[in-house]
Amino acid sequence: MTMIFSDADKAFAADVRDYLAANLPEELARKVRYNQRLTRDDYTGWQDVLAARNWYAVGWPAEAGGPGLTQTQRYLFERAYGALPCPHPCQFGIAMAGPVIFTFGNEEQKERFLPGIRENRDFWCQGYSEPGAGSDLAALKTTAVREGDHYRVNGQKIWTTWANWADWMFCLVKTDLQVKPQRGISFLLIDMRSPGITVRPIRTIDGDHEFNEVFLNDVMVPVENRIGEEGQGWTYAKFLLEFERFSMSGAARSRRVLSEIRADAEALGRTGDARLAERLTGLEIELLALEHMELRLLARSVGGENPGPEASKLKIRGTEIAQALSRLRVDLHAEDCLVHSDAFLDALEPSSNPAAGGAVATYLNQRKLTIWGGSNEVQRMILAKQILELG
């Protein structure tokens, strides 16, 4: 149950910390620190910095061209990473498309797609959700009809993060309408420059544009872009889910946000505010509990055990804590949060209290955390069924 770090592990953690600190551009750090909007170039530029050490695809095994870190090193990497105001790297290629390809893809697919993901050359997005089918994949409607060596794809995807920036989309489609949904779904990789694809932006309540609708109208996708067997897409999607939940605690990021809020409170001369101090301490302890839940689960997967559905608890608590922090920041800055402008969020305009500038937008934006990646209600359903075995 104990987690003692070897000297080699400690040296690795120091290397990560030093490299990131030395290579994180000041302007980018400032944008992240103050919750300003990042551009595609902000992301890809930073991901190039990571890729230079092969730390963009940081979770990949050596066979897939990744760094082949141990679980412990992964944990130390995340901790060092989260401690600095680094952008959260785009996950759809490295954490989703990549693992499915190197686990279920054939050799040709691996050679064709993995280097572009690992080296941050291709920008990926995820085509799962559809209108009327969010956390419930059984309700998918997008069809792919086999025509010779192509699929003809028709349908609509929604909530597609960064489809507007993406080169590729991995996509769940229905290839068999006769069988029950779990058996008729396939996993396709679609070139976003294919004819018939239209991307329409969805603006969110924080004024941001990261979601999109993607319309697929007679899009022809080569059969060789299908991963694994036809009709097995559900299996691959499920395989991803547990990885996703494990990485969704956001504890390292929350730890950083907490220390930023504490620094802001000091800068505002609010250290004597007993209520604020209590809320900070309370959240700090909640976060500590989350970190140690994560460590224990990690210790078990070091021992070879798959984290499995238990990881849902990390997603639930991690997102609750992150939301509470985003609310606390609004409460701390109170009326200073009123001076809101797109120009500030786009880093064009300075602010007398920059920590307040993005507070409301972040609070609103973070509402998504308990909705996406399998809503927290779905996570609780998973735990009730699979861990508590309640019928």
Place this chain on the structure above:
Amino acid sequence: MTMIFSDADKAFAADVRDYLAANLPEELARKVRYNQRLTRDDYTGWQDVLAARNWYAVGWPAEAGGPGLTQTQRYLFERAYGALPCPHPCQFGIAMAGPVIFTFGNEEQKERFLPGIRENRDFWCQGYSEPGAGSDLAALKTTAVREGDHYRVNGQKIWTTWANWADWMFCLVKTDLQVKPQRGISFLLIDMRSPGITVRPIRTIDGDHEFNEVFLNDVMVPVENRIGEEGQGWTYAKFLLEFERFSMSGAARSRRVLSEIRADAEALGRTGDARLAERLTGLEIELLALEHMELRLLARSVGGENPGPEASKLKIRGTEIAQALSRLRVDLHAEDCLVHSDAFLDALEPSSNPAAGGAVATYLNQRKLTIWGGSNEVQRMILAKQILELG
């Protein structure tokens, strides 16, 4: 929507306040104030004081021999009553058996039973719950088989408050096992001195004895003790439920408890404790909202509208607030609550901090509030179905 009190109403309220204050024995007030245990004599003695003004059966219409108060006067009575540390009068006769008898009973039954209830001569208890059938009356198992001019009753009741003190029990029994439960239940009045009745105490976690099991073994109940028609017991029970919920906010009592806790905090020199002050103010505002929800519902029933299932909201919030107050008292007195003794609770032994003496027992006892009278889960189910119309 406004609730303006007439001069006559104000005079009535003053009369109630003055009479109660003048006639509440000091020793009894002290027991209530410090959450000590009350004896049967404590209750009946106090109820005699009420009955002397015909205020024991305070909610009864004049036709039933009650004071025939208006809804507004009822509200003012409860408010004046709650402001003083009066014992909560035993409800089973006046608020349950009585209303069913004067609404659904025949003339003979009214003459036979109502005076004894109203004048506090008979002590009643309620035989609804059975093992395996708490909030779910459809699962009742106690049977009553007609044999000439008697029913032969067999079965077991549980959670029967004060069965050990009672002269009479009103009881739901199954008279028809063939039809669906809602049609096969009858409402019987059972003399607790009948042969075949055994009462077994159930001690609760606060060390108190108010609950009992009642075993009915070939108990012969005259048919003339059945209220209304055979098979209609469910209807009469439902009729009572809405009355019960309306009276279950406990707002007046909570208002008194809140002021006692504030007085205790002052006596302990804790007025400068910011966290305590915030919790008190927060609960005070929650309670104010409850009081004004109740007033609005009252204003509508003055206008002739039945409170209906909406009254469930008062039960939910009222019990939540009462429980929060019982917890706050424990937190206020902290380690002073450790010196607990049955001798103190039975008012035999003084204490250096009497307000702390009953705090833990009360906290534990008050857990029942969200369980009984239709658990708060059942209240939410009622609201979801009947008010929100969710299927």
Place this chain on the structure above:
Amino acid sequence: MSHLDDEIHMLAETVDRYVADRAGGRASGGDAWTELADLGWLLLPYPEAAGGLGLGAAGVSAVMQGHGRGLLPTPYLPFIVMAGGALARCPRAADALAAVMAGERRVAAGFAVGRPAAITAEPDGAGWRLGGTQPHVLAVDEADAVLVAARPGAEGGTGLFLVGLDLPGVTVETYPLPDGRRAGRVILNGVALPAADRLDDGDAAALLGDVETATLLAAAAENLGAMQVLYEETLAYAKLRKQFGRPIGSFQSLQFRLVDMWIKLDEVRSLVASAAAAGDGPEAAQLAVAAWIQSLWSGRSIGEEAIQLHGAIGMTEEHAAGRYVKRILVNELLFGAPERHFARYRSTMQG
């Protein structure tokens, strides 16, 4: 039902129609403020002796609930409740108030709830010279004057000054609030005013306290209107939207959350109604402050639940949920979080 109840009832129906017309695109297209003047809403809260309709807090509450339900952009709260409310309490402001009631003059509120005056006023001959910056003045870009609270020189207390925005030394910098309403910083740089433009009777602190209470109730009523829509939309959505083959409103955990939203809504509604009906005096002030605090407790929770239960659709700009949530949030930022008003609440408690 009393005569006042009748009038409030009729007013509430007018407000409902007005909101429905605007929501249905049947707005006149004319100047919204002129519409409000034509409806008589600009006269509504003020005493009949001053030329108003005498509907007080009850009337304001009805109009503000409509502002919340319809997310109306008209600055009724700052112009009529705050600035106008202060003018109505100044014996020497009858002319200014008359102009406000007639819709001829639009006066913004240059003071903040629960904050000391940000402006200073130095005696200057027979008149005054004002300096300082007042932040977050709502809808100042629609106003022609601002009523500022200022600390007058050495004499202490608070003064109320009517400052035309076209005076030399006045600068206004406007910006959008997170919910799309506009506010501005009013910067006074040695603005010279004649003695007659100080409107209070020596110290405006007490009257401003009353105006603050009225402001909190009006803002609570606006929040109530907004969260009523959030609740109704969420309930309707829960009955419609299917997941795992069933309406999501058939899942018991969601049912219970919707019930709790309904109760929280009812708590605000009950306190706002009682506060609006309570007239003046300490009980009215207590209810007003409680209504405001409860409107934030309930509003946060109803807002967050509304977005969560709508799922991703609730996160979009196209969907109304976010706009209502932002309105309530901005009101909180403008008028102060619950705990900031606990001391005010306690000061109104009797016994």
Place this chain on the structure above:
Amino acid sequence: MSHLDDEIHMLAETVDRYVADRAGGRASGGDAWTELADLGWLLLPYPEAAGGLGLGAAGVSAVMQGHGRGLLPTPYLPFIVMAGGALARCPRAADALAAVMAGERRVAAGFAVGRPAAITAEPDGAGWRLGGTQPHVLAVDEADAVLVAARPGAEGGTGLFLVGLDLPGVTVETYPLPDGRRAGRVILNGVALPAADRLDDGDAAALLGDVETATLLAAAAENLGAMQVLYEETLAYAKLRKQFGRPIGSFQSLQFRLVDMWIKLDEVRSLVASAAAAGDGPEAAQLAVAAWIQSLWSGRSIGEEAIQLHGAIGMTEEHAAGRYVKRILVNELLFGAPERHFARYRSTMQG
């Protein structure tokens, strides 16, 4: 797995068996304290150099979880963790500690977590004279001595004195705690002690701080054991008990509440495990305090939910739920509510 991990693992199995034996009525019937001595548990936390087993916080945590699961009445926490823990940190207390470890001497803890010493010690010739009342001394009726913290005369600081309960001037008044354990007031009325019975090295404040941290972790482990049973019993009951024709555990709102109980349990379990494994130093202290605070947050909520979900049956003295709830509640009253430890937590934070 390290050697220590192995030993702890074996210890935990022994504890499980011991708890199961007692629950199954297979207790020896002999003196429980002698049993603990025979099992080696009285030696368990102390350093090997002092004759202990060197299992430290990890060993204590395993034994205390058993105390919570089995609601064991043995005063392991006050005698071994508190009094014994203090003796083990006093260089001149080797003999007393040896007697404690051998089960020959039973020393109660005459000091409270987070409270200044209640006893005063006046110099008296070569020795001391002690006076005052120490409340809530756990299991003092099973002890033959009490280790009291006292403020020594003019010199300041805190001294630790070993006081035999048979000494002249010592009175003990015992009473039951709400959970059935017993405690007592130790009243010292001019009790004369030789200089040798003061065991600390000048000021015991720092060592008592360490003992308090160890106490909080041990109490958190006991709470963990208790709430684990509450959770398991409630889950089992939800699968069994039917209402409206279905097991209540099939109602979604109850499922979600059970999931939240499971998560809250896991939060305590994780912090207790990490704290127990963390050895010494500030991170260990931080984890111990956090484990205690979390054990109360989770414990309150799991306890209240356990009673609620059991319905009326959970309210009865016959059912175990109430006994577990009371154990956790009494621990909170003895060792201090969460917020009382926030400052302690902050003082352990690094950077």
